[in-house]
Amino acid sequence: MAAPQPARLTSPSREPEAGGRDRYFAKLAQERPDVALCRATTLVTRALDEELAGRRLTMAQQLVLKMLSDVGPCSQQELSEQLRIDRSVMVGCIDGLEDSGLVRRERHPRDRRAYAVTLTPDAAPVLEEAEAGVPHLLDRAFGALTAAERRTLTRLMGKILDVG
Amino acid sequence: MAAPQPARLTSPSREPEAGGRDRYFAKLAQERPDVALCRATTLVTRALDEELAGRRLTMAQQLVLKMLSDVGPCSQQELSEQLRIDRSVMVGCIDGLEDSGLVRRERHPRDRRAYAVTLTPDAAPVLEEAEAGVPHLLDRAFGALTAAERRTLTRLMGKILDVG
DNA sequence: GAGAAATAATCTGCTGGCCAACAATCTTGC
DNA sequence: GCAAGATTGTTGGCCAGCAGATTATTTCTC
Numbered sequence: 001m002a003a004p005q006p007a008r009l010t011s012p013s014r015e016p017e018a019g020g021r022d023r024y025f026a027k028l029a030q031e032r033p034d035v036a037l038c039r040a041t042t043l044v045t046r047a048l049d050e051e052l053a054g055r056r057l058t059m060a061q062q063l064v065l066k067m068l069s070d071v072g073p074c075s076q077q078e079l080s081e082q083l084r085i086d087r088s089v090m091v092g093c094i095d096g097l098e099d100s101g102l103v104r105r106e107r108h109p110r111d112r113r114a115y116a117v118t119l120t121p122d123a124a125p126v127l128e129e130a131e132a133g134v135p136h137l138l139d140r141a142f143g144a145l146t147a148a149e150r151r152t153l154t155r156l157m158g159k160i161l162d163v164g
Numbered sequence: 165m166a167a168p169q170p171a172r173l174t175s176p177s178r179e180p181e182a183g184g185r186d187r188y189f190a191k192l193a194q195e196r197p198d199v200a201l202c203r204a205t206t207l208v209t210r211a212l213d214e215e216l217a218g219r220r221l222t223m224a225q226q227l228v229l230k231m232l233s234d235v236g237p238c239s240q241q242e243l244s245e246q247l248r249i250d251r252s253v254m255v256g257c258i259d260g261l262e263d264s265g266l267v268r269r270e271r272h273p274r275d276r277r278a279y280a281v282t283l284t285p286d287a288a289p290v291l292e293e294a295e296a297g298v299p300h301l302l303d304r305a306f307g308a309l310t311a312a313e314r315r316t317l318t319r320l321m322g323k324i325l326d327v328g
Numbered sequence: 329g330a331g332a333a334a335t336a337a338t339c340t341g342c343t344g345g346c347c348a349a350c351a352a353t354c355t356t357g358c
Numbered sequence: 359g360c361a362a363g364a365t366t367g368t369t370g371g372c373c374a375g376c377a378g379a380t381t382a383t384t385t386c387t388c
Contacts, residue, residue: 020235021235021236021238021242021246022246024231024234024235024246024247025245025246025247025248025325025327026322026327028227028231028246028247029318029321029322029325029327030318030322030327032298032302033302033306033314033317033318033321034208034212034301034302034305034306035223035227036317036318036321036322036325037204037205037208037317037321038205038208038209039248039321039325040201040321040324040325041201041202041205042248042345042346043324043325044198044201044202044324045202046346048198059199063192063199067188067192070188071184071185071188072185074185075336075337076336076337077335077336077337078185081189082185082186082188082189082192083188083189083192084189084203084206085375086374086375086376087336087337087338088337088338088339088340088375088376088377089374089375089376090337091337091338091339108336111335111336111383111384112336112382112383112384113335113336113337113382113383113384114335114336114337114383115336115337134196137198138196138197138198141198142197142198142324144323144324144326145320145323145324149320149323150197152316152320153197153200153201153317153320154193154194154197154200156309156313156316156317156320157193157197157200157201157203157204158190158193158194158200159308159309159313160204160207160208160306160308160309161189161193161200161203161204161207162308163189163190163193163194206375210376239366239367240366240367241365241366241367249345250345250346250347251366251367251368252345252346252347252367252368252369252370253344253345253346254367255367255368255369256344272366275353275354275365275366276352276353276354276366277352277353277354277365277366277367278353278365278366278367279366279367329388330387330388331386331387331388332385332386332387332388333384333385333386333387334383334384334385334386335382335383335384335385336381336382336383336384337380337381337382337383338379338380338381338382339378339379339380339381340377340378340379340380341376341377341378341379342375342376342377342378343374343375343376343377344373344374344375345372345373345374346371346372346373346374347370347371347372347373348369348370348371348372349368349369349370349371350367350368350369350370351366351367351368352365352366352367352368353364353365353366353367354363354364354365354366355362355363355364355365356361356362356363356364357360357361357362357363358359358360358361358362
């Protein structure tokens with residue numbers, strides 16, 4: 001495909017390689033936006049997980065509380081759709097919140113197939129604490145980007161997601 | 165947290181909601197670059213998977229062949245590090261390529277712990293075909309972005325990944 | 329109305345990525 | 359030269375995301 005390759009192998013010792021074998025990823029990330037995107041997301045996800053490790057809520061649960069606080073009681077279906085979390089994952093997510101006493105599964109008054117997931121009074125302080133940690137979370141995940149670059153990233157993601 | 169929420173629930177019928185309940189994701193994606201990035205990557209990954217569905221190679225296998233072609237025989241460790249694919253995943257990846265007769269696991273001459281994963285002659289045309297499909301793949305994944313935007317995205321991902 | 333089709337929540341199974349543990353092998357410190 | 363530690367490939371376990379099947383309920387069609 002490319003130039004005839006030497007059949008030589010790196011020795012196991014740590015001599016810095018001239019042929020770019022040890023910097024191959026940098027080249028790959030420049031040529032393949034898909035790979036760069038996936039690997040960067042893995043890093044960001046790991047940073048988020050580390051940051052959330054000590055806290056009471058998972059990211060999904062945090063988003064659920066926030067949406068309930070913003071728009072009022074929702075069915076699991078609505079939460080799933082708007083937060084882009086799979087229905088089957090949402091079940092366990094709400095289970096956890098219910099066990100912690102932060103939401104209740106009430107019946108939807110007009111559709112008894114659906115629940116009306118509703119915040120309890122206990123949820124407010126927990127949500128507030130979680131929201132207060134978001135800036136630090138973002139700094140940890142996107143520390144390499146300036147504020148302007150983060151806005152650019154948000155705009156590009158918005159186009160891929162087809163929102164605005 | 166926000167304004168006092170109405171305890172009202174959406175009726176099950178499909179009336180477009182004024183309160184932004186049905187556009188909540190758009191707002192979320194604008195406020196939370198982390199969520200936007202993760203959801204966009206899910207979309208891109210799905211597009212890639214659909215595109216690769218009919219082909220012989222997975223994305224990981226394609227990257228392995230390309231790297232072997234570019235830098236010559238490598239240990240699985242080197243492939244793992246540079247392609248950012250976990251060692252345990254790399255095992256199955258190379259297994260598949262070996263079963264297809266595209267690579268061989270030879271012993272590393274100086275380190276008998278490691279293999280020297282080596283391309284076979286059969287690999288060249290398969291890799292060439294895969295490489296030929298990359299532009300179409302990227303168009304499918306990033307169709308919403310212009311060429312300039314794709315370059316910007318690549319640059320931002322590079323900063324997160326700390327490469328150049 | 330009555331039956332057919334659609335929908336909400338749930339469960340199960342499948343896949344893929346990540347982490348911990350393991351045996352074989354290499355490297356290092358003394 | 360030898361024991362302690364690191365490294366390579368491998369396996370198995372865990373979790374998220376996704377599709378399919380199921381049950382209860384609602385909506386649509388006649």
